[in-house]
Amino acid sequence: MWYLIVILVLLAGIFFTNKIHAQIKNESEKELKTKKKSSVESDTLTPLYTKEQIEEKLDYLCKTPPPDELSFGAMCYSVIVTAVQEKYTYVCPVCGEKTIYRRRKMEDDKWGGGSFWALESGLNACRREVEKVKGINIRLDESAFCKHCSPKIEKHEICLLINIQGESDTTRVCDVDYEDIVIIQEFLSGQLMHKGGNDSKLPLVKNADRIKQLLGFAFKEEKAE
Numbered sequence: 001m002w003y004l005i006v007i008l009v010l011l012a013g014i015f016f017t018n019k020i021h022a023q024i025k026n027e028s029e030k031e032l033k034t035k036k037k038s039s040v041e042s043d044t045l046t047p048l049y050t051k052e053q054i055e056e057k058l059d060y061l062c063k064t065p066p067p068d069e070l071s072f073g074a075m076c077y078s079v080i081v082t083a084v085q086e087k088y089t090y091v092c093p094v095c096g097e098k099t100i101y102r103r104r105k106m107e108d109d110k111w112g113g114g115s116f117w118a119l120e121s122g123l124n125a126c127r128r129e130v131e132k133v134k135g136i137n138i139r140l141d142e143s144a145f146c147k148h149c150s151p152k153i154e155k156h157e158i159c160l161l162i163n164i165q166g167e168s169d170t171t172r173v174c175d176v177d178y179e180d181i182v183i184i185q186e187f188l189s190g191q192l193m194h195k196g197g198n199d200s201k202l203p204l205v206k207n208a209d210r211i212k213q214l215l216g217f218a219f220k221e222e223k224a225e
């Protein structure tokens with residue numbers, strides 16, 4: 001008789017373990033579905049703007065008086081002393097090849113020390129900032145820094161590739177820096193002020209010509225101010 005009880009207990013055990021497993025599986029599937037749904041939703045939060053919509057935004061920027069909250073930034077600020085790097089190893093995100101740059105060589109060359117700085121700090125800042133731009137197709141073109149991709153290049157500069165929804169042309173603008181990407185981001189998100197270094201706040205409309213140039217819009221005769 002006792003073995004019948006043992007078998008019953010074992011069967012009950014198997015039944016409950018299976019039920020719990022099925023429940024866990026169900027819940028994790030539900031979680032996965034919610035995750036998938038929310039990532040799709042966040043992708044569609046900022047639609048891509050058409051050329052007409054960007055023109056309307058430019059119009060709004062040029063015609064709307066900026067808020068009265070100018071700030072020229074702190075006059076005194078702490079200087080962060082960082083160790084001067086002599087060498088920078090650039091790893092190309094396209095081909096994966098390494099290109100080594102030496103500060104002294106660049107300073108002696110026609111590129112100037114600025115280019116070494118652009119490589120060392122500017123490039124990473126641009127990479128981070130470009131991720132924040134919503135509403136247009138935008139990406140960095142770093143090919144000028146890769147000796148493998150651009151063996152004959154003379155000028156080492158950061159370029160931007162911009163494509164506006166509905167347009168077949170992609171605009172390639174070179175010699176861009178971090179500030180350029182910041183003003184594009186501010187413009188597309190509908191801001192009227194530009195936040196610069198040292199917490200300065202200035203009317204974004206002052207950069208209207210540069211914004212037009214970066215987005216591939218022809219220059220207009222009238223002054224933005």
Ligand SMILES: [Zn+2]
Pocket residue numbers: 092093094095096097146147148149150
């Ligand atoms: Zn490359």
